[in-house]
Amino acid sequence: MAVNLPLYSRPLYSAYDVVVVGARAAGASTAMLLARAGLSVLVLDRGRYGLDTLSTHALMRGGVARLARWGVLPALRAAGTPPISSVTFHYEADAVSVDVRPGDGVDALCAPRRTVLDPALVDAAVRSGAEVRYGFEVTALDIDVEGRVAGVRARSRRGPDVAVRAGLVIGADGVRSAVARLAGSVVRHRARNTGAYVYGYWSGVTTRGYEWAYRPSAAAGLIPTNDGRVCVFAGSSPARVGRGGREVIGALLAEASPGFAARVAAGTVHGVVRTFTGRPGHLRQACGPGWALVGDAGSWKDPISSSGLSDALRDAELLAGAVVADALGDFEAERDRRTRPLLDLADRVAGYRWDATEIRALVRAMSDAMRDDVSERPRSPENAVRR
Numbered sequence: 001m002a003v004n005l006p007l008y009s010r011p012l013y014s015a016y017d018v019v020v021v022g023a024r025a026a027g028a029s030t031a032m033l034l035a036r037a038g039l040s041v042l043v044l045d046r047g048r049y050g051l052d053t054l055s056t057h058a059l060m061r062g063g064v065a066r067l068a069r070w071g072v073l074p075a076l077r078a079a080g081t082p083p084i085s086s087v088t089f090h091y092e093a094d095a096v097s098v099d100v101r102p103g104d105g106v107d108a109l110c111a112p113r114r115t116v117l118d119p120a121l122v123d124a125a126v127r128s129g130a131e132v133r134y135g136f137e138v139t140a141l142d143i144d145v146e147g148r149v150a151g152v153r154a155r156s157r158r159g160p161d162v163a164v165r166a167g168l169v170i171g172a173d174g175v176r177s178a179v180a181r182l183a184g185s186v187v188r189h190r191a192r193n194t195g196a197y198v199y200g201y202w203s204g205v206t207t208r209g210y211e212w213a214y215r216p217s218a219a220a221g222l223i224p225t226n227d228g229r230v231c232v233f234a235g236s237s238p239a240r241v242g243r244g245g246r247e248v249i250g251a252l253l254a255e256a257s258p259g260f261a262a263r264v265a266a267g268t269v270h271g272v273v274r275t276f277t278g279r280p281g282h283l284r285q286a287c288g289p290g291w292a293l294v295g296d297a298g299s300w301k302d303p304i305s306s307s308g309l310s311d312a313l314r315d316a317e318l319l320a321g322a323v324v325a326d327a328l329g330d331f332e333a334e335r336d337r338r339t340r341p342l343l344d345l346a347d348r349v350a351g352y353r354w355d356a357t358e359i360r361a362l363v364r365a366m367s368d369a370m371r372d373d374v375s376e377r378p379r380s381p382e383n384a385v386r387r
């Protein structure tokens with residue numbers, strides 16, 4: 001769907017109920033839900049439609065359930081995203097396979113490339129009535145005399161800078177959130193450990209659904225995705241991952257799972273092997289007068305949890321529900337209640353100091369922590385009273 005280029009030549013309106021900064025998993029979902037609830041929503045992103053980003057992209061059950069509920073799943077399937085029917089955990093001595101249980105609108109998991117997932121969410125937001133503009137970098141917030149955020153200022157890549165008034169500004173602008181910084185959001189909690197990751201895309205690698213492997217000092221994963229490729233990642237401490245590259249991923253794969261290493265060696269790598277050098281988890285203050293944060297902007301956990309995207313979709317639903325019900329103050333406590341257990345577990349795994357027994361218990365506990373997100377449905381913004 002063409003969403004943006006023609007819009008560059010049109011003037012922005014001067015005021016919206018909500019301006020969302022960031023048009024990926026968190027921002028596009030929040031905008032879609034708020035637009036469906038009848039609010040006027042503008043989304044600004046400094047990037048471009050369909051651009052890739054640094055992320056593997058395994059969705060967990062809660063994420064897939066929400067995409068099904070929102071009607072976004074068919075677009076992912078139409079893009080050839082393969083269904084994932086089982087998850088296998090490999091440990092030193094053995095492997096445990098779990099089949100995906102049908103229910104909650106989920107018959108399989110999936111791991112769409114970000115070049116597929118993010119545009120599908122943006123398209124759904126636009127279809128729902130949100131206005132999405134790329135090439136606008138938010139550089140300042142307007143604060144009214146009472147200290148309430150009342151709008152944004154954005155630098156345009158193509159035209160004049162803009163000032164837009166908003167009843168609420170939502171920062172969905174990622175871990176280095178400008179909205180968080182400009183609004184003075186306080187860091188409520190910071191994790192201690194930092195894992196680092198290398199990943200790339202291979203064809204010709206056989207997998208049985210998602211496969212994760214854990215051995216002391218290293219972890220690895222195989223994630224089937226679009227175009228017949230498998231996203232292969234390996235993780236360890238930042239010191240061991242260093243600057244990454246093919247040799248590093250090869251060595252870490254061999255350490256985490258010799259079986260993975262042999263299967264990957266039989267395949268063909270496409271493009272570069274990317275490196276994420278690590279960042280400790282955080283929970284930031286989620287909202288204040290006239291502003292709120294969603295997705296990585298407010299809550300970040302080590303990627304070993306493979307849950308940042310699914311949590312961003314969940315928090316979009318929680319935030320949109322709170323906005324529409326005029327109960328923004330409830331959002332932070334609910335986000336934290338759902339986020340903190342997994343954040344703490346991911347922090348322990350990201351230390352890469354566990355032994356074979358402990359990692360089994362940690363992985364089990366992470367799976368249990370994610371289960372809550374499927375069974376308890378938050379208040380749906382589409383069912384809430386309109387403002």
Ligand SMILES: Cc1cc2nc3c(=O)[nH]c(=O)nc-3n(C[C@H](O)[C@H](O)[C@H](O)COP(=O)(O)OP(=O)(O)OC[C@H]3O[C@@H](n4cnc5c(N)ncnc54)[C@H](O)[C@@H]3O)c2cc1C
Nearest residue numbers: 022025026046055056057058138173174295296307308309
């Ligand atoms: C190596 C790695 C592996 C990962 N693997 C997984 C995984 O397997 N599964 C999973 O669920 N999660 C994974 N994650 C986490 C996941 O990528 C994030 O949780 C997810 O990207 C969060 O989405 P978001 O919309 O909050 O932020 P982002 O995806 O970071 O999007 C933020 C958007 O804001 C825009 N923006 C930023 N600043 C401004 C500004 N000032 N003005 C306008 N626009 C702005 C950016 O252009 C961007 O489009 C991984 C992360 C990493 C780094």
